[in-house]
Amino acid sequence: MGYKIGELISRLESFAPPSYQESYDNATLITGDRSTVLTGVLCSLDCTEAVVEEAISLGANLIVAHHPIVFRGLKSFTGKNYVERTVIKAIKNDIAIFAIHTNLDHVSNGVNKRISDRLGLVNTKILQPKKQILSKLEFFVPPSGKDKVLKAIHTAGAGKIGEYSECSFQTKGTGSFTPSQNANPAIGEKGKAESLEEIKIEVLVPNHQIGKILGELKTNHPYEEVAYYLTNIENENQEVGAGMIGELSEPLEETDFLDYMKKKMELQVIKHTTLLKKKIKKVAVCGGAGIFLLPDAKRAHADIFITSDVKYHEFFDAENRLILCDIGHYESEIFTKELLGELLSQNFPNIALYLTKVVTNPTSYR
Structure with missing residues (x-):
């Protein structure tokens, strides 16, 4: 007898407890039944129609996504938008969708630790501990x-x-x-x-x-x-909260660090404020939309703050106290699917486990 979907969800929820999510979030089992026997799991950043189709083709009946496909209640299921179409397709094909979102952002070994590790940061700690x-x-x-x-x-x-x-x-x-x-x-x-x-x-x-x-x-x-x-x-719980701050083993010139980050995070574009002509040592990060942490990054004396979804006037708020970088929402969190895959493979070594090959980034560059 194989694992049940609920067993995998329980392990994920023990790693990132649902109580750690923000009040607006919907990190939960969105479709499906916990008692269903698992046939395979597909890890992704987003859950879209294309990702559901990929799961069907792979014979996987569980999608573990970082972003919830449903944030607010749906009052109809007519297929009038991509959210309804995705949910309908999943239900018709007995595909369970599980979202693990801000609760995974908030744990010390979660999304922001993965970013920090890719950048080689040491002495990392939570930027804004949760109360x-x-x-x-x-x-x-x-x-x-x-x-x-x-x-x-x-x-x-x-x-x-x-x-x-x-x-x-x-x-x-x-x-x-x-x-x-x-x-x-x-x-x-x-x-x-x-x-x-x-x-x-x-x-x-x-x-x-x-x-x-x-x-x-x-x-x-x-x-x-x-x-x-x-x-x-x-x-404050020092092990739980938003963002992360750490240090480079050796300071880098600003342009060298930007080139280094571009390579490590596999970026096409970096939007940033004016360079300050000083070396980068202390680095603050927040996957996804993290501009709310800019005051925390300043208080922590970060040399650079890396996040996404920064609005035009919000760049002015850096006030030349640090470099503010917007690397893109998708780009900042895409490696989350690897984090989920590793966590599941370590605890369930015999399951059919896949990382999505679908590029769900809604933004293109040229």
Whole structure:
């Protein structure tokens, strides 16, 4: 029995959790059934009619695309535009379409890391870390049960801060309780007040893993009822967010770097602001439309900011503090299909896996 489509989706969603996507996004299974047995998967930047036709010809019944073919609700399916025609063709031919968009942009090993790697950047980090995706978990445990509980919740994903794992803060105190006649206390007697030494443990937990972590806490805790507090916090998650910044191993002259980038990113055209007559060392990137990160690139003292979809007046906002480059939306993200292919091949080595040969770039140059 082969893999089911849902198994591949679950792996992709564990790499780039859906909760990391922006509110306007639609990173999800758009057509198809998770319980369907997989016959093959086609990775692409966009999902168009031509890509669906390619999947049909390859015998692949799952398309994993970066860009969702459907952003907003469709009120009719008459084939009046390319979105409706693509969805109709996919449904008629039992092709599942799965989109993994801004959630893949926001993970530290996602779209922007792929760009950074192609440019040879080192010491990379998220340019604009995401807020409100972490919570603080506080709970109480007797000393005899502490190690077992901590091991379980750390394994489930609690207590990670940047490059540090198994982080917690512990304070000793006295816990008190009175079990009811219907209780089954691990410590103490029914109807009798009890007080004992307990340890209060505080850890950070990613919001998308709260259910799993609480499950492990309750399963491994010695008490029948576990007392805990869960509080959403404003802290930035340094491993999740928009854009990326890194450094070249050796500084390059501006024109040399532009030529280097053109080769590495396989570009035909680069739009950029005035050169500043200084070497390039610190490089900020954002695949797709990333002009909203220009203030962050400035604050990080980037020498150059590489993105796409920059409007005419937005180029002025660089204010000669850095070079602002627009390399094209398609060009900035086309290598995402390789990222998806590698991720799937590492986890599902025996599936029929393809990278689209269809050029979905709606823009041409001459």
